[in-house]
Amino acid sequence: MTRLGILGGGQLGRMLLQQAANYPVETFVLENDENCPAAHLCHNFYKGDIRDYETVMAFGTLVDVITIEIENVNIEALEQLENQGVKVIPKPAVLRTIKSKIRQKAFYREHEIPTPAYVVTDSLAHLEAQADFLPAVHKLAEGGYDGKGVQILETKADIAKGFDAPAVLEKKVQIDKEIAVIVAVDQQGETVFFPPVEMVFDPYLNLLDFQLSPAQLPEKTTWRMEAIVFKLAKAFKSPGLFAIEMLLDRQGEIWVNETAPRVHNSGHHTIEAHVTSQYDMLLRILLGYPAGNTEMLRPSVLVNLVGDKAETGESYYNRMRDILKIDSAYLHVYGKSESRAGRKMGHVTALGNDKVDLVLKAKQIKQIAKG
Amino acid sequence: MTRLGILGGGQLGRMLLQQAANYPVETFVLENDENCPAAHLCHNFYKGDIRDYETVMAFGTLVDVITIEIENVNIEALEQLENQGVKVIPKPAVLRTIKSKIRQKAFYREHEIPTPAYVVTDSLAHLEAQADFLPAVHKLAEGGYDGKGVQILETKADIAKGFDAPAVLEKKVQIDKEIAVIVAVDQQGETVFFPPVEMVFDPYLNLLDFQLSPAQLPEKTTWRMEAIVFKLAKAFKSPGLFAIEMLLDRQGEIWVNETAPRVHNSGHHTIEAHVTSQYDMLLRILLGYPAGNTEMLRPSVLVNLVGDKAETGESYYNRMRDILKIDSAYLHVYGKSESRAGRKMGHVTALGNDKVDLVLKAKQIKQIAKG
Numbered sequence: 001m002t003r004l005g006i007l008g009g010g011q012l013g014r015m016l017l018q019q020a021a022n023y024p025v026e027t028f029v030l031e032n033d034e035n036c037p038a039a040h041l042c043h044n045f046y047k048g049d050i051r052d053y054e055t056v057m058a059f060g061t062l063v064d065v066i067t068i069e070i071e072n073v074n075i076e077a078l079e080q081l082e083n084q085g086v087k088v089i090p091k092p093a094v095l096r097t098i099k100s101k102i103r104q105k106a107f108y109r110e111h112e113i114p115t116p117a118y119v120v121t122d123s124l125a126h127l128e129a130q131a132d133f134l135p136a137v138h139k140l141a142e143g144g145y146d147g148k149g150v151q152i153l154e155t156k157a158d159i160a161k162g163f164d165a166p167a168v169l170e171k172k173v174q175i176d177k178e179i180a181v182i183v184a185v186d187q188q189g190e191t192v193f194f195p196p197v198e199m200v201f202d203p204y205l206n207l208l209d210f211q212l213s214p215a216q217l218p219e220k221t222t223w224r225m226e227a228i229v230f231k232l233a234k235a236f237k238s239p240g241l242f243a244i245e246m247l248l249d250r251q252g253e254i255w256v257n258e259t260a261p262r263v264h265n266s267g268h269h270t271i272e273a274h275v276t277s278q279y280d281m282l283l284r285i286l287l288g289y290p291a292g293n294t295e296m297l298r299p300s301v302l303v304n305l306v307g308d309k310a311e312t313g314e315s316y317y318n319r320m321r322d323i324l325k326i327d328s329a330y331l332h333v334y335g336k337s338e339s340r341a342g343r344k345m346g347h348v349t350a351l352g353n354d355k356v357d358l359v360l361k362a363k364q365i366k367q368i369a370k371g
Numbered sequence: 372m373t374r375l376g377i378l379g380g381g382q383l384g385r386m387l388l389q390q391a392a393n394y395p396v397e398t399f400v401l402e403n404d405e406n407c408p409a410a411h412l413c414h415n416f417y418k419g420d421i422r423d424y425e426t427v428m429a430f431g432t433l434v435d436v437i438t439i440e441i442e443n444v445n446i447e448a449l450e451q452l453e454n455q456g457v458k459v460i461p462k463p464a465v466l467r468t469i470k471s472k473i474r475q476k477a478f479y480r481e482h483e484i485p486t487p488a489y490v491v492t493d494s495l496a497h498l499e500a501q502a503d504f505l506p507a508v509h510k511l512a513e514g515g516y517d518g519k520g521v522q523i524l525e526t527k528a529d530i531a532k533g534f535d536a537p538a539v540l541e542k543k544v545q546i547d548k549e550i551a552v553i554v555a556v557d558q559q560g561e562t563v564f565f566p567p568v569e570m571v572f573d574p575y576l577n578l579l580d581f582q583l584s585p586a587q588l589p590e591k592t593t594w595r596m597e598a599i600v601f602k603l604a605k606a607f608k609s610p611g612l613f614a615i616e617m618l619l620d621r622q623g624e625i626w627v628n629e630t631a632p633r634v635h636n637s638g639h640h641t642i643e644a645h646v647t648s649q650y651d652m653l654l655r656i657l658l659g660y661p662a663g664n665t666e667m668l669r670p671s672v673l674v675n676l677v678g679d680k681a682e683t684g685e686s687y688y689n690r691m692r693d694i695l696k697i698d699s700a701y702l703h704v705y706g707k708s709e710s711r712a713g714r715k716m717g718h719v720t721a722l723g724n725d726k727v728d729l730v731l732k733a734k735q736i737k738q739i740a741k742g
Contacts, residue, residue, distance in 0.1 A: 018389045021412060022703045024691065041392060043411045275643075275699050275722065288688075289695045297668045317659075320395065324660045328646050332393045351646065 001026045002287055005063035006038070007050040011334035011344065012069035012263045013038035015271070019279040023287055030059045037334045038069075053077045060086050065286050067240075068262055071099050072143065089187075089286055090240030090261040097236075098261050101168045102141045108256055111235040113228060115256045116247075117171045124164040131156050133169055141166040173255055177248040179215050180266035181225065183233040184241050184281045186291040191233050194274060194294045196225060197266055197302075210362040211302040212355065213269050218252070225254055232256065241282045243267060265304070269349045272330050273300035298328075298351040301358040303365045305346035307339040315371060322368045323348055326361055372397045373658055376434035377409070378421040382705035382715065383440035383634045384409035386642070390650040394658055401430045408705045409440075424448045431457050436657050438611075439633055442470050443514070460558075460657055461611030461632040468607075469632050472539045473512045479627055482606040484599060486627045487618075488542045495535040502527050504540055512537040544626055548619040550586050551637035552596065554604040555612050555652045557662040562604050565645060565665045567596060568637055568673075581733040582673040583726065584640050589623070596625055603627065612653045614638060636675070640720045643701050644671035669699075669722040672729040674736045676717035678710040686742060693739045694719055697732055 002025045006013050009031030017038055020027050027042040032049050039045050044062075048055040050070070056077035060066055065087040066078070078092040097107045108115040116137075121127040127138065134156065140149035140163045151161045152172065162169075178200075183193040198215035217225070229244055236242065243264030245257040267278035276284075276292030284292055323329055333346035348365045352358040373396045377384050380402030388409055391398050398413040403420050410416050415433075419426040421441070427448035431437055436458040437449070449463040468478045479486040487508075492498045498509065505527065511520035511534045522532045523543065533540075549571075554564040569586035588596070600615055607613065614635030616628040638649035647655075647663030655663055694700055704717035719736045723729040 014392060018392050021385060021389050021706070022701070024687070024704050024706075027411075040398075040414045041412055272646075280701075284695065289692050292695075293699050295699075316395070321660050324655065324663070328664050328666075330393070330651075333395050335392070335395075 002065060003028060003063040004286055005030065005059060005066040006042070006069055007056065007059075007066065007073045008069040009033065009036035009038035009045075010069060011037050011332075011336075011346075014041060014334060015268075015332070016069065016263060016279045016282060017041035019277065019283055022280075023283055025283075025287060028059065028063050030055070035337045037336060050074065057081065060084075065089060067282070067286055068095070071095060071261070075099065087286075089238070090236070090242075091238035094236045094238045094240065094261050098259055100141050100166075101139050101144070101258070102166060104258060105168055105170075107235070108232075111231065113232050113235070113256050114254060116173050119169050121162070121167050121169050122165075124159070124162055127162045127167075127169065128159055130169055131159065133171070134158075135172040137170045137172055138162045139168045139170060141168065173247045174250045175247050176250045176252075177215070177217075178257075179217070179225065179246045179248055179254075180211075180243055180264070181229045181246070182241060182243050182264065182267045182270070182278055182281075183229050184278075184285060184291050184294075185233055185236070185239050186285045187239045187288050188290065189239075190291050191230060192291045192294050193226070193229055193233075194267065194270060194278070195296055196222065197269070199266070210304075210366070211266060211269065212358060212362075213273060213300045213302070214296060216355065217248075221248065221252060221254065228254060228256065232259065236261070239285050241267075241278060241285065265344070265347075266302075268332070268347050269300040269302045270294075271332075272349050273298050273351060299354065299358060301350050301352065301362040301365075303348045303350075303362050303369070304344050305333070305348065305369050307341050307343040307345055319368050319371055323365055326350060326364055328352065329361065329365065373436060374399060374434040375657060376401065376430060376437040377413070377440055378402075378427065378430075378437065378444045379440040380404065380407035380409035380416075381440055382408045382703075382707075382717075385412060385705060386639075386703070387440065387634060387650045387653060388412035390648065390654055393651075394654055396654070396658060399430065399434050401426070406708045408707060421445065428452065431455075436460060438653070438657055439466070442466060442632070446470065458657075460609070461607070461613075462609035465607045465609045465611065465632050469630055471512050472510050472515070472629070473537060475629060476539055476541075478606070479603075482602065484603050484606070484627050485625060487544050490540050492533070492538050492540050493536075495530070495533055498533045498538075498540065499530055501540055502530065504542070505529070506543040508541045508543055509533045510539045510541060512539065544618045545621045546618050547621045547623075548586070548588075549628075550588070550596065550617045550619055550625075551582075551635070552600045552615050552617070553612060553635065553638045553641070553649055553652075554600050554615060555649075555656060555662050555665075556604055556607075556610050557656045558610045558659050559661065560610075561662050562601060563662045563665050564597070564600055564604075565638065565641060565649070566667055567593065568640070570637070581675075581737070582637060582640065583729060583733075584644060584671045584673070585667060587726065588619075592619065592623060592625065599625060599627065603630065607632070610656050612638075612649060612656065636715070636718075637673075639703065639718050640671040640673045641665075642703075643720050644669050644722055670725065670729060672721050672723065672733040672736075674719045674721075674733050674740070675715050676704070676719065676740050678712050678714040678716055690739050690742055694736055697721060697735055699723065700732065700736065 005028040014037040029042040060081035196215040197213040243260040271277040328351035350361040376399040385408040400413040427445045431452035567586040568584040614631040642648040699722035721732040
């Protein structure tokens with residue numbers, strides 16, 4: 001049996017392990033928190049820091065193939081493990097490129113992937129000198145997550161909100177739509193992608209509000225998007241699953257915003273709405289099987305369940321029951337022991353017939369979830 | 372969080388636990404073999420004999436709701452736990468009825484459920500006295516599984532193959548088709564069923580050869596079958612999931628063969644081919660949520676992977692890879708540590724467009740699987 005190691009034990013690891021039980025594989029998870037969402041679903045749990053070189057090295061020697069469910073891992077250890085013959089998917093070189101927004105932007109530029117114009121800033125003082133570049137989006141080079149590490153700077157008055165650390169200052173795009181596409185590259189190099197999805201964001205919390213699948217796009221836009229996505233996936237020169245977030249501006253231009261080299265929130269709906277889920281796809285890739293069919297079975301909507309409601313108590317159960325009364329709605333709770341404002345505690349996917357049906361379901365779910 | 376106990380740790384428990392991770396539930400498994408298919412997917416594993424009164428009692432006090440994944444459990448303990456306020460689904464009274472083929476047949480007769488004519492035999496001597504009843508099927512009252520405990524007695528010469536123990540001797544039906552329907556009854560009493568599936572059996576091993584979904588049936592047959600299935604589900608007076616196996620004879624009559632009060636092999640295809648899977652459905656019932664939508668997303672075929680090939684080695688991987696090259700095929704391996712002739716080691720579901728497509732895929736899968 002293949003021994004598969006996963007760095008990180010959050011909800012993405014949890015859902016990957018749910019699917020892993022379909023395959024001849026022995027699973028290993030490394031994560032600091034032994035009560036993490038993935039801990040009870042693996043064969044072997046190791047408590048340890050995924051950012052620590054020695055810890056990742058020791059863990060890596062136990063497995064045949066290793067992957068990540070969060071970018072913030074020790075890349076040096078993964079490079080060393082790769083040299084020693086452990087299969088690392090995606091390749092550490094890709095993680096190195098993506099982990100830093102500065103390197104990620106340079107990679108897009110180098111490979112002629114359309115991405116908003118930008119300058120690199122090292123400090124607040126440096127940022128102030130770039131005031132003419134506003135309105136822009138200031139993104140911390142490393143460590144941002146779920147809307148943290150991103151500031152929108154409309155005017156000079158906003159500059160104080162910027163980061164006094166290495167960051168990317170990116171021209172603000174007049175966004176028409178936010179789109180995500182998940183691309184999969186198997187070990188034989190076959191590249192397939194899931195149909196684009198469309199997102200609506202909450203302007204205050206900067207967290208996903210709800211997601212519609214498939215995205216409503218003109219055919220030509222879809223074609224251009226496909227071309228960009230394939231070019232980018234090829235440029236990474238690595239097997240793996242890549243979630244590519246794109247902005248469609250009001251002139252119909254497509255801009256790559258960022259890439260996550262792993263299973264992603266924007267692909268949760270594939271569990272029920274597509275022939276192959278993103279989790280199943282990643283497992284196929286990790287285990288050397290051919291990529292699966294990405295075809296859509298039904299249109300769907302995806303709503304995140306965001307803290308701060310704990311997953312216990314009568315009122316929580318009643319809300320979940322009300323969500324499950326909605327036709328073709330699927331609950332996914334992540335089993336997080338602590339709830340915090342803004343933390344993703346679960347998600348709901350609902351299948352539907354058309355956009356009107358789906359938007360109605362999304363609103364019902366959000367209404368019930370907030371209690 | 373609801374504490375859910377499962378008696379038994381085989382593949383049915385494994386697939387139930389894969390789905391359980393979507394819900395706010397803490398899972399407990401009782402099983403004698405700590406390397407069983409379900410062991411690594413629960414929060415709390417207890418090694419112990421599910422047939423032992425004290426063991427089941429001790430386990431039962433740890434949980435809020437308890438279910439089974441195999442019938443061969445200590446029913447007295449479940450009755451006692453039910454009296455003490457533990458929710459037992461299905462009700463122990465149903466398990467008691469179903470566990471003995473003699474009581475099960477009497478139950479059908481009492482509730483006017485069509486079932487083949489039968490006599491009860493206590494010994495081989497008794498069986499010999501019933502020679503005029505042949506051709507018939509001799510079924511051991513208790514302990515039969517996967518074709519064991521069943522003998523077809525065509526003529527008097529076959530009588531020696533019968534059981535020298537309490538058994539049911541049932542008139543042999545001239546079978547046109549074997550059909551299975553899964554019915555679900557939630558805690559609010561709502562009763563829903565999955566579309567019927569059709570099976571083809573291997574005449575030598577008496578193990579499922581492959582299964583087609585949906586069954587190809589005349590509309591009137593479907594209606595009659597629905598009526599029978601609802602009547603039977605109501606008669607059990609218990610929430611739960613019931614797999615009802617039926618025979619369609621050459622005159623178009625429907626006969627209930629037997630019922631399993633749990634998730635069942637004939638429902639594996641629902642994982643990918645239906646809006647709600649049988650596992651998801653049972654969890655909804657166990658946790659007090661409303662029954663889900665049973666609608667079919669795509670027609671499907673189901674092939675069991677039967678021993679005696681161990682789930683290791685290069686040639687095994689190559690066979691699995693070849694299966695996964697088939698469009699919309701899903702692999703499910705059960706992680707059994709030992710392979711034996713006739714043992715179910717996994718299954719493959721494939722989605723398809725029509726019967727021709729599906730039968731072709733089933734044959735491809737069987738061809739590859741046998742190596």
